[in-house]
Structure formats: C-alpha cells, structure tokens
Amino acid sequence: MNARPGPGRTNTAHADAGHTEPALLEVRDFQVELITDAGIIRAVDSVTFSIHRGETVTIIGESGSGKSTTAMGILRLLPDDLAVLSGTVLIDGVDVVAVPKAIDKVRGRTVALIPQDPMTALSPVHSIGSQLSEAIRIAGAASKDKGAVRARAIRLLEQVHIPTPEVQLKKYPHQLSGGMLQRVLIAIALASEPQLLVADEPTSALDVTVQAGILDLLLELQEQRGIGILMITHDLGVARLISDRIHVMKDGSFVESGHVQQVVEHPATEYTRNLLAAVPVLGPWDETPAGNTSQSASKTTAAGDPAALTSTGAQND
Ligand SMILES: Nc1ncnc2c1ncn2[C@@H]1O[C@H](COP(=O)(O)OP(=O)(O)OP(=O)(O)O)[C@@H](O)[C@H]1O
Ligand SMILES: [Mg+2]
Numbered sequence: 001m002n003a004r005p006g007p008g009r010t011n012t013a014h015a016d017a018g019h020t021e022p023a024l025l026e027v028r029d030f031q032v033e034l035i036t037d038a039g040i041i042r043a044v045d046s047v048t049f050s051i052h053r054g055e056t057v058t059i060i061g062e063s064g065s066g067k068s069t070t071a072m073g074i075l076r077l078l079p080d081d082l083a084v085l086s087g088t089v090l091i092d093g094v095d096v097v098a099v100p101k102a103i104d105k106v107r108g109r110t111v112a113l114i115p116q117d118p119m120t121a122l123s124p125v126h127s128i129g130s131q132l133s134e135a136i137r138i139a140g141a142a143s144k145d146k147g148a149v150r151a152r153a154i155r156l157l158e159q160v161h162i163p164t165p166e167v168q169l170k171k172y173p174h175q176l177s178g179g180m181l182q183r184v185l186i187a188i189a190l191a192s193e194p195q196l197l198v199a200d201e202p203t204s205a206l207d208v209t210v211q212a213g214i215l216d217l218l219l220e221l222q223e224q225r226g227i228g229i230l231m232i233t234h235d236l237g238v239a240r241l242i243s244d245r246i247h248v249m250k251d252g253s254f255v256e257s258g259h260v261q262q263v264v265e266h267p268a269t270e271y272t273r274n275l276l277a278a279v280p281v282l283g284p285w286d287e288t289p290a291g292n293t294s295q296s297a298s299k300t301t302a303a304g305d306p307a308a309l310t311s312t313g314a315q316n317d
Helices: 067-074 100-106 128-139 146-159 165-169 178-190 208-225 236-242 260-265 270-277
Strands: 025-036 039-051 056-061 083-091 111-114 196-200 228-233 245-250 253-259
Touching (some): 039 067, 039 245, 056 067, 056 236, 067 196, 067 228, 083 100, 111 178, 128 165, 146 165, 146 178, 208 228, 236 260, 245 260, 245 270
Parallel strands (some): 056 228, 056 245, 111 196
Antiparallel strands (some): 025 083
16 A cells, blocks of 8 residues: 555545544543643643544644643543643543543553654563563453464554564564564554554654555554544654644644645644745755755755655565
8 A cells, every 4th residue: 555645635534524423532622731840831731632533633743842741641641640631531432531540441442552662662571472462461352362362463463564473473672673663563552453543753763664654554554444543743744644634733732723735735824834844855866066965855845745755565664
C-alpha cells in the first residue's frame, strides 16, 4: 500500500458531522495543570475535540506546546499528585476525568498507546517474543495456553509486516532496526485489539522512508479495522499524510482546527504558516558549490511535497 498521494485523506467514510455512532474519544474543555517547582503551569488549556471510528485526528504544534501532556492526560498516565485534570474525557462513553479508576478498564484494551521512542520503550533484557507474549496475556485476548499465545504473537508480527516472525520472536531489541522495533511496538499495542490508538510522535525517531512505511501501516490497520487514531506530531508533513482533521496547538490551546486540507491550504494563523514552512522536502540537489548547499535539499518548499515521502515496506526498515 502506498502513502496517500495528495494532502489529506480522501477515502474517509466519516466527516465532521453526521456520525451515527458515539465518538470513541470525546474531549471537552480539557485542562491539565502541572505542579512544578517553579509554580503551576497550565500545560493544556480548554481543549475540545473528538475522534470517531476510522478517523485520524492530529494534534500538531511546536515543542513544549502541550501535545504529550494532552495525550498522557487523556490516558491518565500523568502522576495524580503532579497533574490536576479537569473537563471531560469520554473514552468509549466513560469519563476518565470524573472517574479516574475507569481508565483501568479501557487503557490497554479499548485504547492503546504507541510510544515515541522504540529504543527506550522496550526492555533491553527481554526478547521480543517475551514482551509481546506479556502484552497478549495482559490483554486477555487469547487463551493463556503457551502455544496459543505464541501463535497470536506470530500473527501480530505478520500483521505489522515483520518478515520471518518466528525468527524475530527470539531476538532482543538491540538486534532489530528502529523501524522494526516501531513495528513491534505497534504489534504490542494491537495485542488488545484496541478501537483507539494514541500515537505520540511514533515516527519522529525514524528516518523519512522508514517513517512512510510506518504511516502506511497505521493507515492500513485503520482501513482494515476501523481503528480511530489520535496522532501527535510536530511535523505537518506527517499530519497532512495521515489526518482527517488537524488541531494546531500553541501554549496549551488549539489556535486553529479544521479538515487537513483546509488547514494546510489556507492556514489561518501565522503560527501554522510557520509550521508549514518548516516541512522539509526531498528535492534535487542543486549544483551550488560546497559551502553553500545546506538549503538545497530541505526546507525548499513551503507547502511541502507529500509525494516525497515514498512508501516502503518493512524490508527497508
Ligand atoms: N514533568 C514536567 N515538569 C515541568 N514542566 C513540564 C513537565 N512536563 C511538561 N512540562 C511543561 O508542560 C508544557 C507542555 O509540555 P509537553 O511535553 O506536553 O509538550 P509537547 O508539545 O509534547 O512538546 P515536544 O514536541 O517537545 O514533545 C511545557 O511547557 C513543558 O515545559
Ligand atoms: Mg511531546
């Protein structure tokens, strides 16, 4: 499968309006205050958005704008004594702000996290097989029988297009490439058959061709299973390839929200225009003499060129 050729998604069954099913994730006036040595920081300030089945909603913004705090707050992964949450976060209809314990029923089941850095997210001293099996057992989706767990682990690795899964199960994280490890993390997230994936910069540690392969995989899984995705990125190139809707975040608030095409083609704020201008593109090297070539291959096209992210499969990871 190839990365989508133009800006934005075109085949989505769901538009903003007209949903008949309730949202997988409904966030209203969500606020996170962090208690720090320097005082209280309102890292997330009155954020409202929703995600339905089969939709990808992206939060994009510069470093420190509050993207991860939003994602971690929604999943209740922030320490209760250091982060004060308010507002409403309905996951599969349950308010995890009002009822903190409710998250235990949905996290790792209805909703799963794909962490940012595959190198640090996996244990270096356990094999891929044992970490994947652990996730399968916790998810409770397969029988506890050893053979059944192994069969499920192999199937999950096949689903994320990891070649020779039986061989990879025996390996340790340091024996796999970054792209392969990110596929393993996605397989672990899929172990519980989640309806919603929260992906916090899932490709930012990867080079651009491997990144395209992982984005393709997420889109394929979404098309096959109707999974909703909350994507966190600082990269508008990633956002425009994968999103249905984009929310642009600055200093804890959304400064602009809309369909991906609208935001990319008609950015309403200077801040979004700057994010657009920062999208690097692959272009032909010009013949400028050495010493003056630094701008030739990147940051040359303000709007970026999604075709520059060519699709690759796992073999290039
Ligand atoms: N543990 C912490 N202690 C103090 N301040 C924090 C902590 N975590 C986050 N913050 C502050 O909260 C704000 C939002 O940070 P957050 O990590 O959510 O940003 P981000 O958009 O995810 O950035 P990045 O793109 O760098 O990941 C920032 O001002 C940050 O300094
Ligand atoms: Mg972050």
